[in-house]
Amino acid sequence: MTLPGAPRPPRSSLDRGIRTASNDNELNAMRAAAWHRHGVAALAVEDIADPWLRQAVINEATRRWGRRQGEQNNGQ
Numbered sequence: 001m002t003l004p005g006a007p008r009p010p011r012s013s014l015d016r017g018i019r020t021a022s023n024d025n026e027l028n029a030m031r032a033a034a035w036h037r038h039g040v041a042a043l044a045v046e047d048i049a050d051p052w053l054r055q056a057v058i059n060e061a062t063r064r065w066g067r068r069q070g071e072q073n074n075g076q
Contacts, residue, residue, distance in 0.1 A: 002008075022030070034040040045061075048054040062068075 031042045034042055043057065045054055045058055048057060
């Protein structure tokens with residue numbers, strides 16, 4: 001919120017207020033580009049159908065970066 005007559009904030013190419021949230025197609029394109037350019041795979045855990053593989057991905061991510069905030073571990 002700005003006050004009437006207040007100066008406008010400086011404009012910047014880093015201004016996050018201009019960009020809208022990415023849609024699914026844009027996110028998939030960014031994931032594909034990360035894979036092809038950098039060898040980085042960005043996977044949504046809930047999209048992994050195989051329970052063994054899903055748990056392996058969760059285990060590796062948890063080992064590297066710690067538990068997710070608000071994670072439910074269901075007594076495990």
